[in-house]
Amino acid sequence: MLDWTDRHCRQFHRHITRNTWLYTEMVTTGSLLYGDVQRHLEFNPGEHPVALQLGGSELADLAHAAKLGEQWGYDEINLNCGCPSERVQKGAFGACLMAEPQLVADSVKAMKDVVSIDVTVKHRIGINEVDSYEFMRDFVGTVADAGCKTFIVHARNAILKGLSPKENREIPPLKYDYAYRLKKEFPDLEIILNGGIKTLEDMDLHLQHVDGVMIGREAYHNPYFMASFDERYYGDSTPVKSREEILQHMIPYIHHQLELYGNGGKGLRLNTVVRHMLGLMMGLVGARVFRQILSDSKRLASGQPELLLEAASAMQNVMAFDRSKDEQAAITA
Missing domain, CATH: 1.20.120 (Four Helix Bundle (Hemerythrin (Met), subunit A))
Incomplete structure (x- = not known):
């Protein structure tokens, strides 16, 4: 969601749903180490609850960026292990990190050591030709051992060569059953499903198997889709804004x-x-x-x-x- 879910977008979305968690676009650790921190981290108080999504793989840099996120008032730090773009791969982070579960685990620990807010991970089910359930299960198990309790599963494989980011959102088949199985095998973890979810009926079906769902492009292109979320999923009967x-x-x-x-x-x-x-x-x-x-x-x-x-x-x-x-x-x- 680079260049999409900035603070203006999130402020707009917050007028549609009061309770749904909002996530920033991915912010690289380099942007916070060497760039304009205020421009990247400033947000509106009314956006809460809001999570800062980070991209990076250097432990010290991630720890520093996570600490900044907490200091600026974010409610969660989310590590992106799902973006397949070539630019992200050159930075040795995003989806390619799924090939290095121990590095991801060490990254989570490095961030958890310096912040008191939750550190979560968003990932794919696999990379390139490796898309077995066992691969994803072992990745999650390794990272969970480092203290991560919430995993956002984009239920598609990431093809790192030969497909554009757009094609990576459309061509690899969705395998929702992987997330369902993950929840059964790790009942104490919070498993949130992402990918191709476009209707309330889709959400209701998935929520029978997992703890939550993440909506990306449908929420952006059809934002009023979220207008019923507060009452339907949070029991909030506050009148919906027209x-x-x-x-x-x-x-x-x-x-x-x-x-x-x-x-x-x-x-x-x-x-x-x-x-x-x-x-x-x-x-x-x-x-x-x-x-x-x-x-x-x-x-x-x-x-x-x-x-x-x-x-x-x-x-x-x-x-x-x-x-x-x-x-x-x-x-x-």
């Missing part, structure tokens, strides 16, 4: 962010936030008009967050016109 209410709540946030970081400061522009909201109206009549307005470079250049309401109003006009056509057809019939 799509229009979410837009209203985001406007003062965007104004504040533009005041703090816009006008050449850190280069924040309206599109930096709005781009994460294009899927809010997915499935509704007029959603295309909503997206078009929020993707119009000339309108975005105005820097006015009220553009969100303009887009919603235009969509409502399309919906009203569509209803009018239906009524006329009914009268004619």
Whole structure:
């Protein structure tokens, strides 16, 4: 989810679900050792609970980055052992770490030694031609011995050569039964399933076998999908915000962010936030008009967050016109 689940995206998602855990995009240890720490770790207080996902393989660097994450207020540190991109492989981390379970175990221990928050691992079921259940089971067992209690299983193999990251999310077959078996074999571990989950019915089915599910691209492209999560999975009966209410709540946030970081400061522009909201109206009549307005470079250049309401109003006009056509057809019939 690189370049997707930044703090603006997470702030938007938090208006849709109050209880679901949110994860950062992967942040490399090098970015925190040699880059702008504030830019990578700053987040909004309302995002809690929120986890910092790290990419790296040097024990001292991971320990330092994890400590920074705790100091900045994150609720969990998550080690990425699932990303298959070539750039990540060159850094000797991501999915290639599955070939070195002891290194991952040592990494977990190094981080747990310096933080009091949970350290978790996200991984694939295997790499390249190695995708047996036993391979994944042994990996998890080794890392669990170092004190990791939560494993997020992306139930696909990672092909490190020959497939792009996008193809790695689509071509290797999903093997949900691996995660199911893992939970049976390690009942004391928290097993969370990831990969290809798109509907509430999918989630309900998986939750009969594992402790949780992680939603990635579906939550990004169709964010209002999460609107029922709080009541359905957390027993939270707080009224769900409508799509229009979410837009209203985001406007003062965007104004504040533009005041703090816009006008050449850190280069924040309206599109930096709005781009994460294009899927809010997915499935509704007029959603295309909503997206078009929020993707119009000339309108975005105005820097006015009220553009969100303009887009919603235009969509409502399309919906009203569509209803009018239906009524006329009914009268004619």
